[in-house]
Structure formats: structure tokens, C-alpha cells
Amino acid sequence: MSDVTSRTAAVIPAAGRGVRLGPGAPKALRALSGTPMLVHAVRALAASRAVSLVVVVAPPDGAAEVKTLLADHALPERTDFLVVPGGATRQESVKLGLDALPPGVDIVLVHDAARPLVPVDTVDGVIEAVRDGARAVVPALPLADTVKEVEPGAPGEPEPVVATPERARLRAVQTPQGFDRATLVRAHEADVVGEGATDDAGLVERLGEPVVLVPGHEEAFKVTRPLDLVLAEAVLARRRANDGF
Numbered sequence: 001m002s003d004v005t006s007r008t009a010a011v012i013p014a015a016g017r018g019v020r021l022g023p024g025a026p027k028a029l030r031a032l033s034g035t036p037m038l039v040h041a042v043r044a045l046a047a048s049r050a051v052s053l054v055v056v057v058a059p060p061d062g063a064a065e066v067k068t069l070l071a072d073h074a075l076p077e078r079t080d081f082l083v084v085p086g087g088a089t090r091q092e093s094v095k096l097g098l099d100a101l102p103p104g105v106d107i108v109l110v111h112d113a114a115r116p117l118v119p120v121d122t123v124d125g126v127i128e129a130v131r132d133g134a135r136a137v138v139p140a141l142p143l144a145d146t147v148k149e150v151e152p153g154a155p156g157e158p159e160p161v162v163a164t165p166e167r168a169r170l171r172a173v174q175t176p177q178g179f180d181r182a183t184l185v186r187a188h189e190a191d192v193v194g195e196g197a198t199d200d201a202g203l204v205e206r207l208g209e210p211v212v213l214v215p216g217h218e219e220a221f222k223v224t225r226p227l228d229l230v231l232a233e234a235v236l237a238r239r240r241a242n243d244g245f
């Protein structure tokens with residue numbers, strides 16, 4: 001890595017309900033192999049020696065519970081932790097996390113609590129690309145499925161296809177997304193009309209700033225629907241088996 005003096009913080013939005021996962025506790029607090037998903041995600045980011053601060057954005061009424069949760073689980077001592085309450089949307093939650101960053105942080109990663117199994121090499125790859133001068137870096141993978149653009153219709157009704165984008169030019173994007181702090185703050189503040197974006201890099205693109213992709217990882221998938229829990233448990237079981245050798 002070219003610039004080892006920069007201080008890197010990770011903001012972990014964890015304030016979502018997890019509606020698509022079905023009824024239960026807020027998604028980030030649900031267990032994977034007996035440990036809350038959020039704790040897996042925090043450990044995954046703190047596993048990077050470059051990350052010195054992790055800001056967890058908790059469910060709006062759950063900050064005290066999340067503080068207790070982090071205190072009750074082993075986390076690296078070299079990393080500082082902050083917990084702040086989140087907002088009504090992912091974007092609002094990320095903004096609240098950014099607002100809590102202290103001076104001196106110049107690289108920011110934004111990582112979904114819902115991607116608990118991201119490997120540390122993916123985290124380090126994103127940080128390295130920012131340290132090498134990119135202002136916005138996104139881990140991504142090629143798509144397995146063909147994608148159709150549609151005219152969205154009523155639920156359950158057939159939807160007319162508008163276009164079939166060339167799959168070779170499409171990527172599925174993951175987190176952590178890494179940013180030069182000033183660029184990310186500017187991107188969030190520029191969204192004054194509240195147009196919103198489904199990822200942070202999307203806000204940076206609207207500034208006209210370049211965004212680059214680096215290789216993502218299959219294990220950085222987002223736990224969204226019930227079947228994703230099955231996959232996450234299988235990945236953890238495989239890791240435990242490999243650790244046994």
C-alpha cells in the first residue's frame with residue numbers, strides 16, 4: 001500500500017429491519033452460527049489492520065443494545081468502536097455514521113452489516129485502491145444471470161421487457177465501498193433533493209467523480225432472503241472445517 005499514514009474508518013449501516021428475511025429481530029441482530037450477524041460484520045472489517053475505527057449505525061431505538069452486544073463479544077483491541085442510532089433509509093443511516101467520524105480520518109469504508117462474511121483480502125483490496133489515489137472504490141463481480149430491463153407492472157402481472165443490457169458490461173456491486181472521506185461527505189451532502197441512491201458510490205457518480213471497481217468475492221454476498229442464511233451457515237461451516245486442518 002502506498003500511503004500508510006492515512007487513517008481508515010469503517011461505517012457499518014446496521015439499522016435495517018430485514019423485511020425480506022421475514023419476521024424477527026432486526027436483521028443485523030439475528031444469529032449466524034450463534035453469533036449476531038453484526039458481530040460477524042464488525043469482526044470482518046476490524047480484521048483489516050488498516051481499519052482503526054468502526055462506526056456501527058444501530059437500529060434507531062437499538063443503540064444501547066448494540067453497545068452491549070459489542071462489549072459482550074471479543075473484538076480486536078487495536079480498533080476503536082462507536083455506536084450511533086440510524087435513520088429511516090440506508091442512505092440516512094450512512095450519513096449519520098459519517099457525521100460521527102472524528103477529525104483525522106481520511107479514508108472511509110461503508111460496509112453493510114448484511115454482508116457479514118466478506119473476506120479480509122477484499123477489504124484490504126478496497127483500501128489499497130483508495131490509498132493508491134482512487135476517490136471511490138467498489139468491489140464487484142460479473143453477473144451469472146442475464147438481466148432484463150422492464151416496465152414495472154402490478155405485482156404478479158406480466159412485465160413488458162424494455163431492453164436486455166449486454167451482460168459482459170454489467171457488474172453486481174458489493175461492499176465495503178471505499179472513499180476518500182471528503183468526496184463521500186460531499187456526495188451525501190449534494191443529495192439535497194433527496195433523490196437517493198441504492199449505494200454510496202451512486203451518489204459519488206452523480207458528482208461526476210470517477211468510481212472504479214476492484215474484484216469482489218462470492219463470500220461477500222448480502223444476506224437478504226431466507227435462503228441466504230442457509231448459504232451463510234454453509235460458508236461458516238466450511239471455514240470451521242478448514243480451520244480444523
Ligand SMILES: Nc1ccn([C@@H]2O[C@H](COP(=O)(O)OP(=O)(O)OP(=O)(O)O)[C@@H](O)[C@H]2O)c(=O)n1
Nearest residue numbers: 013014015016017018019020088089093113114
Ligand atoms: N434504514 C436503514 C436500512 C438499511 N440499513 C442497512 O443497510 C444494509 C443493507 O440493507 P438491506 O440488506 O436492504 O437491509 P434491510 O433494509 O434491513 O433489508 P430489507 O429491505 O429486507 O428490510 C443493512 O446492513 C441494513 O441494516 C440501515 O442501516 N438503515
Ligand SMILES: C[C@](O)(CO)[C@H](O)COP(=O)(O)O
Nearest residue numbers: 090112173174175198199222
Ligand atoms: C449497497 C449495496 O449492498 C450494494 O449492492 C446494495 O445496493 C444495498 O441495497 P439494499 O436495497 O439496501 O439491499
